[in-house]
Amino acid sequence: MKKEIVDFRVIENCALSPLYSLLKLTPADGHELPEVKPGQFVQVEIDGSKHTFLRRPISICRVDRQTNLLWLLVRLAGEGTAVLLAAGEGRIINMILPLGNGFSMPEAGENPKTLLIGGGVGVAPLLQLGIELKNAGITPEFLIGARSEADLLMIEEFRKLGDVNISTDDGSAGEKGVVTLHSALSRGWDRIYCCGPAPMMKAVARVAKEIGADCEVSLENMMACGLGACLCCVEKTVKGNVCVCTEGPVFNIKELTW
């Protein structure tokens, strides 16, 4: 897939909470959105911030071809993401996309029992993945973890695609505790896709190995270029250190040394 540098215009900035925004953007020149695979990401230029320098890698949440809108779910993490949370309608945001490899889709004719596990802002790429799985005839089920009910993001969007199971640390919604303790996990799965904080993904990877499920996780190591040039975002794999930006961000857990 050819990578492009594209100016996008913010069409809508929906504040989901003081910490999260869902940005909907369209190419400023009116062109169609480039081809994108679920799990790929964009490198967003942060303009108008005093202390940021590098672009920020952000997962692609949804590619809505009907409205020509790209959705990005952004969590306030520092000065760079603060600029994005504050980006008003009409603002131009420069991006490089599509980057990374994305999740692998089942072969035609396969119908694996599939669970998508997301934690916090890590639910972002699972939306587009869920949509494409459903389009491929596979009904995805979701397991979403969050600190509390207020941190659950876009649950209604996921409910449109399949059953949604919820875990919260404080028990304010769904089952209390971490996702790996949720009763849904014990039902047996052929395939698990997971994106969230590293400790959560490592725990999910352990469970996936125990139950014999094929498992892919999406990593978010700190990046500079996002293009495989700087070699900063490396992850230790069975093949040695590899760039998360080009060899990932999605890895089958068999490739990792977890």
Next chain:
Amino acid sequence: MVNLNVKIGSLELKNPVLTASGTFGYGTEFSDFIDLGRLGGYIVKGTTLEPRQGNDYPRMVETPSGMLNAVGLQNKGVDYFIDHIYPEIRHIDSKPIVNVSGAKVEDYVAVCERLADRTDIEAIEVNISCPNVKQGGMAFGTTCAGAAQVTKAVRKAFPGTVIVKLSPNVTDITEIARAVEAEGADAVSLINTLMGMAIDVERQRPYLSTITGGLSGPAVRPVAVRMVWQTAKAVSIPVVGLGGIMNGRDALEFILAGATAIEVGTANFIDPACTVKIIDYINEYCRRHSVSDINELIGAINR
């Protein structure tokens, strides 16, 4: 028509814009964004005799107007480069320059010999200034004797243009430049990254796995311009300038200070197309200032 051709030793460049080692991969990573054939040259990733895994993650942290890195020369080794990378890039209508690094003098020599025997690479950049490896690297670049020793050995092993990349982490960079000039270097390039450090105060730990790392980006540019200016006056071989060049204006600062060519590094991470914009800007600047040959601008502030 403005002449942008410059010469570094026997290496002829169609324009003075190169890419800095470690920031441009092998060039092909950027082929979606620019026509690589427009570059004066591109300096490929630091190459060592044996493959290297580099340092542990985390290797990077953003800092004001720049970043610290501690990659530690991760690369697949010179044989992999010659067998798998070189065939992919040799058709590009630009000059590939291989950045050569090693823990021992013999390693530098072995890499140079293989490049000389098995490729048509016209120039190498000898890295005696990497701050992120325990052995070799900057250890050679911070003393005149060490720098001279590597240069002398490499000069014998490689018949083409030898550019020696200098460390700014020294008391007087001009002494090192003179030492490598005396041993037959065709040019010097400067500056490699400035050694730095950043601490996560919430975790009360350094950000980098190696604690210290190399600072790059516009934060280092004034230091780099000063060192290029001093060095260009101290030696008679060409100086290649780098350090925080983000745009054409920045590139011209280095040229006016005395650089014959420049390298674009960290800026590639922010705008992968910045190199061609810099070439266009230099061209436009020359027209605007009625300069018919870029060589007239080299060191022009001294005149």
